[in-house]
Amino acid sequence: MKLDILAFGVHPDDIELGCSGTIIAALAEGKTVGIADLTQGELGTRGTAETRKTEAANAAAIMGVTIRENLQMADGFFQNDEAHQRKVIQVIRKYQPEIILCNAPEDRHPDHGRSARLVSDAAFLSGLRKIETIQDGIAQEAWRPKYVFHYIQDRFIQPSFVVDITPYHDQKIKAILAYTTQFNSPGTQEPQTYISSPQFLDTVKARALMLGKRIGVQYAEGFISEKVLGVSSFDAFIQNVT
Template identity: 85%
Template structure:
């Protein structure tokens, strides 16, 4: 299955928090989008591996993505080494995305920045034909995506560009709330965490509003690009009221 966009998150819910509005927008445009989670989020304070899988499946259905996989790396302890790079390379070659969306290059959770570098390195190496990988017993062809974009997460990083998600903001919030063990669930006996309070979701909304204001729309998501973005026409630009 060839995808137009592959969104990669180190933990289930990273993609929903970081770029689910963009995903929903792309799906509405008819693009084929998939999600790959690197870990099962097994070190999370709340919930279990089983509940995270169920929540991730629900979120994927809300977003309308074509596929969601989990590479089952060790939460908190995976490394940017050959073994882990080969896992990501195999996923990239399996889905042949033109665009990869992945974690922020620097963030509050150390897994985020480490996975950003892992995915970025794997995306380059995936284009080298002398690196061999296989899937279902078949040798995979080399494939290098055209772009790797990093979504902004907890810490604010100046974006290279922002995407208008105004029409899909409710879908973004619903995909986040699919993680019922993680977000805004006051009836649970599990410990409160940094992300479990209603106030955390307000910061997600505020970030989207702030980024939207910068391009004259209601809500937006920001991305960091590893290379300069080119345009072929001034018609590409969204009107900016600032």
């Protein structure tokens, strides 16, 4: 199945936190969207690989995403090398997305920046026809997406553009809360973590409010583009005045 957008996250819940509002908005517009998680989040302090798998499926259902794969790379220890790049290339060629969304290029968690570089490099290499990959016994065709966009995560990075997610913000929060082992789960015997307090979700909402204010809407998500974005006419701005 060819996709319009393929979103990569190194851990299950990265996508929900960083770009799920944009994904829900794209689905509402009739776009086809899939998700690929690189790891199972097995090194997370709370929960297990099994619980994260269930939570990721529940979150995908809340977002309305029907395609979600896990590449089962080693949480914390995957590398941006040929073996891992080939795994990402296979997924890109399988779904042939026009747009890739992936982790922040620099962030508090070192996996995030490493994942961003891995996916970005693989997206370029995927367009080289002399790199051969096989899917279900069949040679894959070369494919390079038109754009690679990085969503903003814990640390603030000046966005290249922002997306209005106002109608879908509540749905985004529900998708995040599908990770019941990770976020604001009172009564658990698991240790508190950086992301498990109610205040952490407050910062997610505050970021969306702040980015929304910058374009005159209530809630928004920000993205960093790897290349300059162009328009063919000022109509692109006039038609989107808010």
